[in-house]
Amino acid sequence: MTTFGCQMNAHDSERIKGMLEELGLGEAPSKGEADVLVFNTCTIREKPDTKFAAYMGEAAARKRERPEMIIAVGGCYAEAQRERLFSLYPDVDVAFGPGTIPHLAEWLGAGGFGVERGVWGTGEERKFAATLPMHRERRFQAWVQISMGCNSTCSYCIVPAVRGREVSRRPGDVLAEVTHLAQQGVRELTLLGQNVNSWGRDLLPEIHTEFGELLRACDAVDGIDRIRFTSPHPKDFRRPVIEAMAECAAVCEHAHLPLQSGSTRILKAMRRTYSRERYLKLVGELRAGIPDLALTTDIIVGFPGETEADFRETMEVVEEVAFDGAFTFVYSPRAGTDAAVMPDQVPDEIKRDRIDRLVRLVQRLAAERNELRVGRVEEVLVEGPSRTDPSVLRGRTRRNTTVNFVGAAAPGDFVDVLIERATSTTLGGSQAAVAVA
Numbered sequence: 001m002t003t004f005g006c007q008m009n010a011h012d013s014e015r016i017k018g019m020l021e022e023l024g025l026g027e028a029p030s031k032g033e034a035d036v037l038v039f040n041t042c043t044i045r046e047k048p049d050t051k052f053a054a055y056m057g058e059a060a061a062r063k064r065e066r067p068e069m070i071i072a073v074g075g076c077y078a079e080a081q082r083e084r085l086f087s088l089y090p091d092v093d094v095a096f097g098p099g100t101i102p103h104l105a106e107w108l109g110a111g112g113f114g115v116e117r118g119v120w121g122t123g124e125e126r127k128f129a130a131t132l133p134m135h136r137e138r139r140f141q142a143w144v145q146i147s148m149g150c151n152s153t154c155s156y157c158i159v160p161a162v163r164g165r166e167v168s169r170r171p172g173d174v175l176a177e178v179t180h181l182a183q184q185g186v187r188e189l190t191l192l193g194q195n196v197n198s199w200g201r202d203l204l205p206e207i208h209t210e211f212g213e214l215l216r217a218c219d220a221v222d223g224i225d226r227i228r229f230t231s232p233h234p235k236d237f238r239r240p241v242i243e244a245m246a247e248c249a250a251v252c253e254h255a256h257l258p259l260q261s262g263s264t265r266i267l268k269a270m271r272r273t274y275s276r277e278r279y280l281k282l283v284g285e286l287r288a289g290i291p292d293l294a295l296t297t298d299i300i301v302g303f304p305g306e307t308e309a310d311f312r313e314t315m316e317v318v319e320e321v322a323f324d325g326a327f328t329f330v331y332s333p334r335a336g337t338d339a340a341v342m343p344d345q346v347p348d349e350i351k352r353d354r355i356d357r358l359v360r361l362v363q364r365l366a367a368e369r370n371e372l373r374v375g376r377v378e379e380v381l382v383e384g385p386s387r388t389d390p391s392v393l394r395g396r397t398r399r400n401t402t403v404n405f406v407g408a409a410a411p412g413d414f415v416d417v418l419i420e421r422a423t424s425t426t427l428g429g430s431q432a433a434v435a436v437a
């Protein structure tokens with residue numbers, strides 16, 4: 001199984017794995033030995049499309065040697081290419097969209113006969129994958145899907161076309177899952193939605209609720225020590241959400257607040273529905289309400305019509321906010337979106353130059369922010385050994401920074417770590433002495 005794309009896709013893959021395990025299909029020791037190859041695809045930018053093409057080339061060669069092997073393709077690229085997928089990739093046996101994951105089990109369960117090869121859907125037929133069994137990587141961390149789809153119309157973005165209109169899961173269903181996870185030993189939750197903090201709006205008039213209330217309800221579940229959520233939209237970051245973040249002990253001091261651009265003119269063309277000033281005001285409110293808050297963001301450079309002056313405004317906002325981290329992207333035209341056909345597409349070399357300048361600024365500011373943590377003791381949830389040195393442990397702080405540290409602890413433990421070093425992306429330190437009463 002190969003997964004591309006965002007956390008929603010990674011979580012969908014947990015459901016796909018769980019579903020296949022129920023059919024008696026466990027993870028094969030190697031790709032060469034697999035009976036079924038599953039690709040959960042992404043199409044947010046051109047890069048994941050080309051990456052998938054390369055993987056498919058390899059899979060097709062393998063299938064020529066073992067024609068009985070099944071190739072299944074799910075996810076956002078499959079959905080976006082629903083008309084063309086089987087002609088683009090004739091070796092694909094079965095395809096499904098992000099809203100129709102159970103179809104894969106139906107198809108395999110029926111031995112591939114009697115059920116259609118492709119099932120798509122951005123409308124009524126979509127189902128929450130949350131009703132499926134789930135295969136999680138770590139027993140103490142879990143993703144919880146609270147909504148699917150997105151009602152925004154950002155002019156560069158393919159997500160609404162492939163994931164459909166927003167549908168919120170009912171609060172009772174979310175809480176039942178959270179309670180069950182806590183009973184299984186989960187300590188850290190990440191609530192997931194394309195627009196996570198607009199959750200609840202479509203449940204009106206039957207259920208009157210909002211995202212802040214959901215945070216409070218999750219916070220009240222016994223055993224849950226950390227709550228994260230992604231991705232929120234600045235337009236839906238209302239006062240009740242900020243208050244809930246400030247008041248709930250389990251909700252972590254971190255907000256991912258996608259900026260996209262610092263130029264109001266570009267934000268308007270992107271249809272983000274906030275201005276530079278409103279974004280900065282929100283940052284001020286968040287920092288005033290939640291002490292020690294970490295802020296991360298997403299930024300796109302080279303959106304059609306972006307001038308040097310627009311780009312400088314983005315650099316100014318980044319400098320002013322001083323983000324703890326940022327995902328930076330070169331604008332990539334997506335067929336079917338409004339921005340793809342806008343005039344004044346920015347030439348590649350200008351996009352390259354801008355992303356280089358932006359990345360350098362982001363790294364400098366993040367390094368400075370992390371430097372401020374040196375000398376402090378941070379609570380770290382241990383995730384496992386360091387990726388580069390197995391004698392060192394790795395975990396994350398409440399502010400979501402990775403820490404590599406020397407100590408004696410097991411995955412799932414919460415430990416206090418004295419921070420001794422910092423880079424732009426990680427902290428280093430050693431486990432603080434445990435006080436004995």
Ligand code: SAH
Nearest residue numbers: 156157194231258298299300329330331332
């Ligand atoms: N629902 C989330 C995530 C969307 S995709 C949200 O709204 O924040 C993650 C990021 O990819 C976006 O925030 C945006 O910065 C980037 N992105 C989306 N479409 C893009 C495109 N066509 N070109 C470049 N970056 C894009």
Ligand code: SF4
Nearest residue numbers: 150152154157159194
């Ligand atoms: Fe895409 Fe905008 Fe929806 Fe995010 S809010 S998924 S960027 S349309």
Ligand code: F3S
Nearest residue numbers: 005006042043044076
């Ligand atoms: Fe990609 Fe789909 Fe996520 S396009 S970023 S996998 S919602």
